[in-house]
Amino acid sequence: MIGQVGSAFGAWGKPPDAVAWAALALAILFAAVAVTATRSRSPETSTLAMWLHDGPHGLSRRRFLAIGSFVAAFASLGYIAYYLRGGPRIIDATSYFLQGRALSHGSIDWPLLEPSALFRGRFLLFREPNLLSGIFPPGYPLLLAIGFRIGAPMVTGPVLAAGIVLATYFLTYEVARATGLSRNVDMTSRFAAAISIVCVALRYHTADTMSHGACAFAITVAIALALRAHRLQTAWLFAVSGLAIGYVAATRMVSAIPVAIGVYALVLRSSSQTRPRAFLLVALGAIPGLALLLVSQHAATGHWFGSTQLAYYAVSDGPQDCFRYGFGRGIGCVVEHADFVRARLPHGYGVLEAAGTTLRRLWPHTADVLNFEPLFLVLLLPIARIVREQPICRVLAAVVGLQIVAYAPFYFDGNYPGGGARFFADVIPLEHALIALAVSGALPSLPRIFAVLSASALGFALHTAYGHRALADRDGGRPMYEPDLAREKGADHGLIYFDTDHGFNLAYDPSHTASHGIVAVRRRHDDRDRLLYDLLGHPNSHLYRFAEGEGGKSMVDAWTPPPIVNDTYRFEAEAEWPPLAQQGGYAHSIFAAGTGASEDRVLELVPEGDGPAWADIELPLPSPAPNGFPAPPRDKPGTFIIEPRVLRRGTGGKGTLVLYGIGPSTERVEKARWEWTDPQKPTPAASGEGAKKATDILDLSSQTVSFDDQLEPLSHGGGPSLRCRMVLRAQHGAVGLDKTTVKAHR
Known part of the structure; x- marks a missing residue:
């Protein structure tokens, strides 16, 4: 019973940290002033009481x-x-931080390098053709x-x-x-x-x-x-x-x-x-x-x-x-x-x-106002009185x-x-004004005033400090990007890859280029990482390793994205979340450990009801360029072999994947189409040796696709770029897209 009450009313106990112990000492001091003011004929002469007095013994x-x-x-x-350990902590705060930095350069939105998936992410809004904003x-x-x-x-x-x-x-x-x-x-x-x-x-x-x-x-x-x-x-x-x-x-x-x-x-x-x-x-x-x-x-x-x-x-x-x-x-x-x-x-x-x-x-608001729920509740009656009268x-x-x-x-x-x-x-200061008026009364009483301040400090010391302690310890107990660590490693320009949304938001500066500052990049664990590295001419490159858990220390290490294997590019579908558009359902990245999915993650598309649902996701493809890409033969410019892989989880969904090329006129031209079904999971009665697995990987058929009419110059001054879209559609159940491999046709 005591445990249930304790859980309902939050954590209580001895001060959990040095700040809480200081608050306890302050509470005792305020209580002593309240007692002294009660007994003294001239309470305004008290050392602390004079702070509230504008007189010969007080402060102006x-x-x-x-x-x-x-x-x-x-x-x-x-x-x-x-408590914050030096910087913004929750995702909302880091997003505000990024927006403030962009606005300091006069930008509400800003253009992106390609592949855009290295910059798009949580709490950021992408708009065609290549603009990002908070x-x-x-x-x-x-x-x-x-x-x-x-x-x-x-x-x-x-x-x-x-x-x-x-x-x-x-x-x-x-x-x-x-x-x-x-x-x-x-x-x-x-x-x-x-x-x-x-x-x-x-x-x-x-x-x-x-x-x-x-x-x-x-x-x-x-x-x-x-x-x-x-x-x-x-x-x-x-x-x-x-x-x-x-x-x-x-x-x-x-x-x-x-x-x-x-x-x-x-x-x-x-x-x-x-x-x-x-x-x-x-x-x-x-x-x-x-x-x-x-x-x-x-x-x-x-x-x-x-x-x-x-x-x-x-x-x-x-x-x-x-x-x-x-x-x-x-x-x-x-x-x-x-x-x-x-x-x-x-x-x-x-x-x-x-x-x-x-x-x-x-309920937590009653603690926010005065650090102590019972104190706020006790004061509701005098507050109600002045509200009724005035x-x-x-x-x-x-x-x-x-x-x-x-x-x-x-x-x-x-x-x-x-x-x-x-x-x-947002309205806490208004409540503070009402509390001060209700407690002071017609003739302000120093004992009442310092008793309230003492109870407030005591409430933090023994109770609400635990919430602030929890904030300090959450998400690894530190900001997910600490600039000093980068400076210590000499990472003052080039690329820094991040595995966290928080770290990316804190480090990303839209005004920076790889040659004149740090360019924060999301590590996608596929060949997009190498794509940007090659396009920018192999700049200085580091990886920010965020250490979770108490006592851990984040590190910044020199790191180069792995080279392309066998001239074949691997693009993880989950890297494209949030998609550029969706309708009739929603896409999300899910863990798929043990299924054989690449990187143990899949982009799943869930339709609403039985109708069609689709997500529009951009897949950047390599193209002939003087930046280290394997160029196809001159007689086959922009021709590639493309093979998607999907995850079947027994949802009963029917999947369709269509690849479009987008030319200079922005018109879409269908280049390839794949269709597959995701059979329902077997019933327990049928789950014998011959039953089909509930989850499995399916490599769709490879197709040779030519994009020679869709090549365009890259926005950041590199070689030609290929604009294309992959539209994923799910019907009657969820479908999952794992990855797509792309190889120049030779």
């Missing part, structure tokens, strides 16, 4: 804010060093781009941490002034800022390169400025508030809806003279952010209103429209979120599933509530250790 407001914002920024820097909105990458321009992208988060402390102070100040809830407005505002500093969830979201810290800052600024404009009846401040809303829209569109409603609620409370202008100014202020979003979407998808994330999931996952915002059957992507969808959404996403997802977000507090509470409601139609809970309920992290 300007000095407090300077010190407080510095402490928050320094703590976030410490989080980068101690899938996230441009707001946060724009801030990262500034960091890249000054040579310190990881400083972006700590700067936001300092900004959030300042914004939280001024938001609380404006609410306290507007409501009259506190006789000491400055102390109450300092209390809110102090809660922000000790909030470890904010330390994470202003350390890793995730967009929630930027949204939290912009949302807090938008509400604070709207409150100030409302109090002073100054219409132009509403324009700046609108600018912040537009930035949120360009960063996390769903998060912009609650704050926009909150700001317009404050506009409605303005005077009749100010109200019409304020309505217009908020809308005008939001235009730059919305324009940035539309320009980014057009560059990545070719459509002004085409969502980059929806476009990515349309070609990388299934079923069709699985990533959409809303309710119904077919919601839930079975590739990216396979375990979650299988366990939580077997019948689609309805009201009950949305309620479950929301509850799974709410219309301005109701606006803040409504924004928090609408944030929760706004994400209910999105199926994936998005929680993870350290990051907590990240979709709700």
Whole structure:
């Protein structure tokens, strides 16, 4: 029973690391100040209490804010060093990192070298003819781009941490002034800022390169400025508030809806003279952010209103429209979120599933706000009291509530250790303001204030620190690319091959060439690796070996892709995920160990229902060029022998593979066609000696194909290139494409 309770309420125990022990010491110190303040007639003379006092024994407001914002920024820097181990960790963060680097060069999308499969991959969107872009909105990458321009992208988060402390102070100040809830407005505002500093969830979201810290800052600024404009009846401040809303829209569109409603609620409370202008100014202020979003979407998808994330999931996952915002059957992507969808959404996403997802977000959020779930729950009653009594507090509470409601139609809970309920992290500063106002009361009480700070620090030391420890230890316990390792090996130019999506994202710079910098490349374990190496004239080449597990050390070794054997090129099908297009089903890479599949992996195409499903995947082929390729005889230019291999798993599927050549006019010309069937698995009664194996490899017949009319110059200045497409179709069941071998005909 105790184990079940412990599992339900998370890990509890002695501090798991040095930071948690420091938090325990801080909790004891805060508790001592609370006790001393209770017994003292002049509590403001306490050494720590003076930090919250603007008087002869305290700090001036300007000095407090300077010190407080510095402490928050320094703590976030410490989080980068101690928990993140120096760089972005989760795949989303590394993708933002790559987008920020590209945007620092003025690029929303960028051209690729061939073969494109060496660069395409998870959370990256490919668009014909050879453009790649990130899938996230441009707001946060724009801030990262500034960091890249000054040579310190990881400083972006700590700067936001300092900004959030300042914004939280001024938001609380404006609410306290507007409501009259506190006789000491400055102390109450300092209390809110102090809660922000000790909030470890904010330390994470202003350390890793995730967009929630930027949204939290912009949302807090938008509400604070709207409150100030409302109090002073100054219409132009509403324009700046609108600018912040537009930035949120360009960063996390769903998060912009609650704050926009909150700001317009404050506009409605303005005077009749100010109200019409304020309505217009908020809308005008939001235009730059919305324009940035539309320009980014057009560059990545070719459509002004085409969502980059929806476009990515349309070609990388299934079923069709699985990533959409809303309710119904077919919601839930079975590739990216396979375990979650299988366990939580077997019948689609309805009201009950949305309620479950929301509850799974709410519980970790109670820990995110104050590091300690029981503390937050205890404070709900005084918070409810001020919300009921004060219309301005109701606006803040409504924004928090609408944030929760706004994400209910999105199926994936998005929680993870350290990051907590990240979709709700955007409104944590608003909750800090409400907590400070509720705890302080009409006459701020130092014992209550320091008791809350003590409990918050204690909650992290004994409880929530375990989640941040888990974040530090996950995925090998370090970033999947550490530039220092490359520098130590002298890998300052040429190719570096990576086996991880995270490492590729962290190392790839679209502006680099092999002769003037590092070109990050995905290792595909086939002859694509050699293809690029030969095309670039055999540059300096290394392999980044990421060491998983505690105590392991990643290494950068000199490495040359293996040479071509017998003039025969091997192209693994799974290297082409995500495919260029898919319809009626979805393709994904699966492990097929023990089946005889090459590299133990296969690209499987799963149709939806009984109808046809197809995936459009590009297969680059060697062609006559002065870069080391085996040139066919002059009387047979561009002629090759092609042999695909498929995996049969007893699915009952019927497969069709068609090879097309694409000439200069971009018209497709069918060159070869293969068809096969995948018999159903034998029944247990038939599984005797003569029964057919449930899984086996089938080499399709080789065909001689001429592409002499499809040769084109390579985009990066090499020899002629061959453009072709292989279209895989599955009917009545899944089919698997293992590899394709290509040999110049002699």
